Amino acid sequence: MKGITRPPTNLQTLAAQLKALAEPKRLMILHLLMEGVQCNCELGDALKLPPNLISHHLRMLREAGLINVERDAVDARWVYYSINRAALDELNTAFGSFFDPDRIKPRRPTCGPQSSVVRVSDIAVTA
Amino acid sequence: MKGITRPPTNLQTLAAQLKALAEPKRLMILHLLMEGVQCNCELGDALKLPPNLISHHLRMLREAGLINVERDAVDARWVYYSINRAALDELNTAFGSFFDPDRIKPRRPTCGPQSSVVRVSDIAVTA
DNA sequence: AAAATAGTTCAATCTGCATTGAATTATATT
DNA sequence: AATATAATTCAATGCAGATTGAACTATTTT
Numbered sequence: 146m147k148g149i150t151r152p153p154t155n156l157q158t159l160a161a162q163l164k165a166l167a168e169p170k171r172l173m174i175l176h177l178l179m180e181g182v183q184c185n186c187e188l189g190d191a192l193k194l195p196p197n198l199i200s201h202h203l204r205m206l207r208e209a210g211l212i213n214v215e216r217d218a219v220d221a222r223w224v225y226y227s228i229n230r231a232a233l234d235e236l237n238t239a240f241g242s243f244f245d246p247d248r249i250k251p252r253r254p255t256c257g258p259q260s261s262v263v264r265v266s267d268i269a270v271t272a
Numbered sequence: 273m274k275g276i277t278r279p280p281t282n283l284q285t286l287a288a289q290l291k292a293l294a295e296p297k298r299l300m301i302l303h304l305l306m307e308g309v310q311c312n313c314e315l316g317d318a319l320k321l322p323p324n325l326i327s328h329h330l331r332m333l334r335e336a337g338l339i340n341v342e343r344d345a346v347d348a349r350w351v352y353y354s355i356n357r358a359a360l361d362e363l364n365t366a367f368g369s370f371f372d373p374d375r376i377k378p379r380r381p382t383c384g385p386q387s388s389v390v391r392v393s394d395i396a397v398t399a
Numbered sequence: 400a401a402a403a404t405a406g407t408t409c410a411a412t413c414t415g416c417a418t419t420g421a422a423t424t425a426t427a428t429t
Numbered sequence: 430a431a432t433a434t435a436a437t438t439c440a441a442t443g444c445a446g447a448t449t450g451a452a453c454t455a456t457t458t459t
Contacts, residue, residue, distance in 0.1 A: 149304065149307050149309065156300055156303075160293075160295055163293050166287075167290035168291075168446095169283045169284055169287040170447090172279070172283045172286060172287055173279070175370075177276065179375045179377065180276050181378060181379050181380035182380065182382075183383075184383045187383045191276075194448095195450090196406060197407070197408080197409095197450085197451095198447080198449080200407055200408085217386070220384065220404095220457070221456055222404060222455070222456050222457065223383070223384040223405065223406090228376050230373060233373055233376075236371065241364070244364055246357060246361060246364070248306045248307075249357065249360075251308060252308050253308035253310075255314065256310075256311045257311060257344050257346075257352070257435095259344070295416095297417090312435070312437090313435070323435075324418095324438080325418065326436090327438080328437095331437090347435090348425075348426055348435095349427065349436075350435065350436090351435075351436065351437095384405095401458100401459085402457105402458080403456100403457080404455100404457075404458085405454105405455090405457100406454085406456105408453070408454085409450105410451085410452095411449085411451105412448080413446100413448080413449100415444105415445090415446090415447095416443100416445090417443090417444085417445095418441105418442080418444100419443100420439105420441090421439085421440085422437105422439070423436105423437080424435105424438085425435090425436085425437095426433100427432100427435100428431100428432080428433070428434085
């Protein structure tokens with residue numbers, strides 16, 4: 146009888162990133178960033194949200210390490226956000242490892258009325 | 273020049289499921305369920321949490337459609353939770369589609385000082 | 400120098416939800 | 430019938446974060 150295996154991913158880190166993603170407007174921002182839209186004003190137009198709120202959501206995504214920031218070389222008033230490709234790859238890997246359906250194991254009856262019942266699969270065949 | 277493509281997934285639904293997942297203790301519960309641990313008491317022992325709090329987290333996961341509930345046929349006091357395999361498959365598909373790195377497109381300069389600059393790639397070669 | 404532009408930061412409010420402890424339900428045991 | 434067991438529900442508390450409006454910073458334009 147095998148023990149419990151450690152989760153394949155750091156749960157604190159995964160939960161923190163998922164928290165940043167678990168917001169409809171932020172998902173929409175990420176979608177727009179993937180589509181090539183990248184400045185605060187356009188995001189605000191698309192989502193019908195004021196610029197300060199866009200800034201807030203962008204900050205959440207940035208602090209989760211999911212996006213990059215860059216200032217325009219010609220006119221430094223403009224700020225461009227973009228997907229952090231490496232972070233996205235890591236996220237996909239972590240998510241895929243954790244929620245891999247192949248990890249699902251059958252119930253281990255160490256609890257409840259059946260916990261003391263001897264299972265056929267546990268009886269050693271000796272002769 | 274192409275327009276913005278619709279996201280490949282229902283953002284409301286994905287966000288709701290991610291919100292259910294974005295909690296370290298719930299991730300740990302899901303991990304334990306995958307490992308075959310399935311009753312409130314054992315989850316509570318493993319996470320050092322009181323049973324009512326385990327119930328709360330299980331309810332969140334259940335309302336997100338991620339887990340199944342079943343009562344013991346012999347002693348109905350015991351309740352067994354398990355991973356909803358179909359929901360997990362759908363989640364993986366939705367997540368993978370949304371966060372597919374291949375979806376990332378180059379910046380579309382419809383904003384900022386470069387928005388009026390004619391790009392070489394936009395000049396039609398006529399002869 | 401003054402005004403305009405793009406964006407961020409700050410303070411206040413409101414809401415959702417994790418947590419806690421007590422009460423309750425349902426079932427089984429004595 | 431009374432008690433024990435497994436779990437859920439309920440009420441109250443505290444905190445994190447979404448939202449709002451105003452103030453502020455940095456840069457460019459006039």
